[in-house]
Amino acid sequence: MIRLLIVDDSALMRKLLEGIFRAEGDFDIRLARDGKEALDLVRIFDPEVVTLDVQMPGMDGLACLSQIMIEAPRPVVMVSSLTAEGADATLEAIELGAVDFVAKPSGAVSLEIDRLHPLLVEKVRGAAGARIRRTLRLTERVRHRIRGAGLVARAPQRFTRAPLPRTDSRAKRVRNGSPPGLVLIGTSTGGPAALDTVLPQLPPDFPWPVLVAQHLPASFTGAFARRLDRECQLEVVEVNQPMALTPGTIYIGKGDADVMVTSRAAGIVTMPVPAKTTYLWHPSVERMVASALEHLDASRLIGVMMTGMGYDGAEAMKRLRLGGGHTIAEAESSAVVWGMPGELVKIGGAELVRPLESIADTIVHLVNAHAPC
Incomplete structure (x- = not known):
């Protein structure tokens, strides 16, 4: 029971x-x-x-x-x-x-x-x-809220994350052409907190765009993107219209829809499309990764599967790996629910298995390995 x-x-x-x-x-x-x-x-x-x-x-x-x-x-x-x-x-x-x-x-x-x-x-x-x-970070957040609400008898203390360096480079990225590569992140249950750990660790000069499919309703993804934008060293936006995939920008797929990669005259773009009923979860990780494979060579893609129930995206990320791309699955030791990353490991689609705290460093290492000498 x-x-x-x-x-x-x-x-x-x-x-x-x-x-x-x-x-x-x-x-x-x-x-x-x-x-x-x-x-x-x-x-x-x-x-x-x-x-x-x-x-x-x-x-x-x-x-x-x-x-x-x-x-x-x-x-x-x-x-x-x-x-x-x-x-x-x-x-x-x-x-x-x-x-x-x-x-x-x-x-x-x-x-x-x-x-x-x-x-x-x-x-x-x-x-x-x-x-x-x-x-420690969760504990401090909770204690800060309790103190602020007057629920414990302690001297008030303000919990803040150290200010992040914001440079003009956030607004000066090249807007046209095809990006050098693309990071694709899929997650569900426990995902917002996991993304809040990984994405702020990406450095301000990160040279690839990052596209995220996080299972959320439409009324949540805009607020979620705005919260992340305040925390991250990279610009974070919700994909609520066709957008050029720009190096150094994080794109959050709009909820209750699917997020896809496609080609336009100006280059590679991402866009929201109506949710397809053949996919069980939305934004669909499977559909996002499959669309990226149609328009970018797998060797230019890094797939990251983090905490979540179910198996969304596992098959597409396995194809990404078999095509010459890199894949990272969150380790069971850190995942809130090891459904989605566990499925990727189970079917042989995970090249690397990393705890949550190491995922950002692993992404940066893989991207740097692509950089021209």
Whole structure:
């Protein structure tokens, strides 16, 4: 039995969510109406996974999550609205250690919950087996938020990342022609936090564009790109229209669509296209990599597969490797969920297997090896 704690201030949502998981037959469930009650049950019930509403009166979901991650870290799935405010709060929750999120039903909740049933169960089951990575950076983020909210009696301290050097080179990249190469990154569950570790490590003179397919809704990817742009030494943009692939820029595929590489008269571009139903996840890593192989020689491509449930992109990245390109799979020791990178390793498509903290250095090393002498 999987011990599950459902936290929501809505009696209707608690009832509907409880019904979904009780019907599965292998969940031992407890319910909480607010953050304070949730913390009490975490201590007593010791759930293997928690679903946590973002917006609650009193102690909200972010404050509750912060306390959980300090006291007794465990997999947490946030339940969030698809508004701009909900997107920002959910991304903050992921930074604080939540492994995934589910979009809260809009409109007639009792009708939409049936549509979301398979996704809810899949995400909670996946989260139950997720690995919570305790790092100094996560711990400091959580402590900073708790102090800022006045939840612990300590002298206030401000946690900030060291300022990153921003040079005019971010705005002076060559805009035309074909890039010397392209880094393709695919990720899903646990991916935003993983990307937040890897991408800021890329140096300001990084000479290749980076294209990312991270499974997220459309209302989240713009906010996610803006957050990363503030953290990274490279420019970060959402692919919301056709864009030239420019060296030294990171492109985040727009959610609820697929992101592809294609050719135009001016050179190689990336663009959003309607999600194709033959692919299960979006933006599709498989479709992104396959499109890149159609327009760039595999020897000019580096594929990186990081944490996520499922197998999206594994077959295409294997073809990339067999064609003479490089592939990196995140190591099981660091992945929140070793589904996608594990599948790449399983089918023989991973040239290199690296823990999260080493992936950026490995990318830089491979790119530098391509540089002309």
